[in-house]
Amino acid sequence: MADASLKFLIDADHGQFYVQDLEPYDAWMTDHAMDPGRPPAGWTDDAVNIHRIGVEPHSISVGTTRDDMVEAxxxxxxxxxxxxxxxxxxxxxxxxxxxxxxxxxxxxxDPDDGPSLTVPAKLLRARVSYIPTQPPPVETNGGPGDHFLYQIDLWPTEQARDLAILKQGPNPWAG
Known part of the structure; x- marks a missing residue:
């Protein structure tokens, strides 16, 4: 099986973009959106300051260093x-x-306007890597923040595992 990939530019408004299995995520949100202890988009203090990703069922929010067009x-x-x-x-x-x-x-x-990708319908392991790069090949707002390629590698897994930091970047990291 050849690896499938999708390279795209996205407006990382508010310094983030989402990768979601939308139908089950929306169903989960119907039951949990009003939970007072639930941080929006999975953005706990550790997610913001250490992990750089917010995690919810069927969803990963990727924190970006720029509130701008980013490449992923x-x-x-x-x-x-x-x-x-x-x-x-x-x-x-x-x-x-x-x-x-x-x-x-x-x-x-809007999810209807963003890119989409077909993946194996199962539990996947997701590795998010922040790779230093040049500005994307589009005009940006010129605001603060380093340029990264946000590389997300996915592969099937049979067993659920906890979030793991394989390499910790500098802190503070954005802006």
């Missing part, structure tokens, strides 16, 4: 890939994708 790459692998040696920060978590259709959006990009 999602690759689906048959097996766990090697880590990217040039990445400044690397974190892994699980992403349950029971429908096998991932939607990519942000606070400024």
């Amino acid at each position: 790459l999602i690759t689906v692998h048959a097996f766990e890939p090697v880590t990217e040696p040039t990445a400044e920060h690397i974190v892994e978590t699980d992403l349950d994708a029971p429908t096998g259709l991932l939607s990519i959006s942000s606070p400024g990009v």
Whole structure:
């Protein structure tokens, strides 16, 4: 099986974008959106300051260093890939994708207007790597923050695992 991939630019409004299996995520939100102890988009204090990703069922919020257009790459692998040696920060978590259709959006990009990717309909392990790069090939707002390629590697897994930081980037990290 050849690896499937999707490279895209997205407006990381409010310094984030989402990778979600939208149908089960929306169903989960119907039951949990008003929970007073639930941080929006999974953005706990540790998520903001250490992990750089927010995690909820069927959803990963990727924190970006810029409130701007950012470049991302999602690759689906048959097996766990090697880590990217040039990445400044690397974190892994699980992403349950029971429908096998991932939607990519942000606070400024509706899921219907963002890219999508078909993946194995099962529990996936997701590795998010922050790889230093040049500005994307589009005009940006010129605001503060370093440029990264946000690389998301996905592969099937049979067993749920906790979030793990494989390489901790500097802190503070955004802006």
